[in-house]
Amino acid sequence: MIKLNGIFKYYSNNFIKTYVLRDIDLEIQQGEFVTVMGPSGAGKSTLLYILGMLDGPNSGEYYYKDQKVHKFNEKQRTELHKYEIGFVFQQYHLIDELTVYENIEIPLLYQKIKGSERKSIVCDMLDRFNIVGKKSLFPNQLSGGQQQLVGIARAIITKPSLLLADEPTGNLNSEQGKEIMELFTKLNKEGTTIV
Ligand SMILES: Nc1ncnc2c1ncn2[C@@H]1O[C@H](COP(=O)(O)OP(=O)(O)O)[C@@H](O)[C@H]1O
Ligand SMILES: [Mg+2]
Structure with missing residues (x-):
């Protein structure tokens, strides 16, 4: 690959x-x-x-x-990144002015997916990550572990072939870290390549 x-x-x-x-x-x-x-x-x-x-x-x-x-060139690289790769950052890099729902939705907007389809994909993801109740909150209203869950939800919302995670548990306590690593193991079993 x-x-x-x-x-x-x-x-x-x-x-x-x-x-x-x-x-x-x-x-x-x-x-x-x-x-x-x-x-x-x-x-x-x-x-x-x-x-x-x-x-x-x-x-x-x-x-x-x-x-x-x-x-x-840079444009071609960006395009390939957009359709193939999910990236999880140690510092989450969520957008403070956007809600949980809106943060997760961003990659779908970049892919120009239609509104109704977008909504159903984001709702499925909120459901899967057990964060439906948090969808209208802003990042600063979440714990570190919850923010990282949102960061991961955003990274995998487009079903990337490759998931890159840069010290994804570096800022989390051991319990939250364990949860994130279990999630990655599950994603990997479902076919996502992870580094
Ligand atoms: N924009 C930059 N300008 C100069 N040095 C940089 C820049 N980004 C990273 N570095 C240097 O590159 C080295 C490797 O950084 P990094 O890849 O972040 O390491 P790691 O993630 O393993 O801690 C470090 O010494 C860092 O200071
Ligand atoms: Mg580093």
Whole structure:
């Protein structure tokens, strides 16, 4: 499903290049559940952003389902991201001014799905995540665990083939963290590839 060949990523500062990723090769098969481990600053988030097409490497090849992502321009990358990938952030990244319902709905708006269909998809998701009663609340009215559930609901609302989760339980207590990991295990059993 995914193949990285010789990926390099660096940041330039005063003409000095600091390498975050150096010659990374990686292969991920459809249906895998892969964990990336390393100390803080090792480049885990950078790697996930590249896999998620939210950022590009400085050099190297990225094949996604045999498509040459490294040859894509930003618009093509964004388009592929929109239909293929769900991304869960450690800091949730929900939109504060939107309700739970509206946050979950966003990716469907980007995909230009019609109103009635959108409503039924979002309602199913609220139901599945047991958060129907929270649909009109704003993110700051939720606990961290609830916000992350909303973040995950938003990430999987379009049924992505690939779910990327960047330290999704990093800000949660162990009970909430366990719940989220069980949810990921279930999604993986249903066929979603997870990193
Ligand atoms: N925009 C940036 N400019 C300069 N350095 C950056 C930038 N983003 C990340 N880095 C550096 O890249 C390194 C890897 O960061 P990151 O991928 O976030 O690591 P991890 O997620 O494993 O903690 C860190 O040393 C970080 O300071
Ligand atoms: Mg990180």
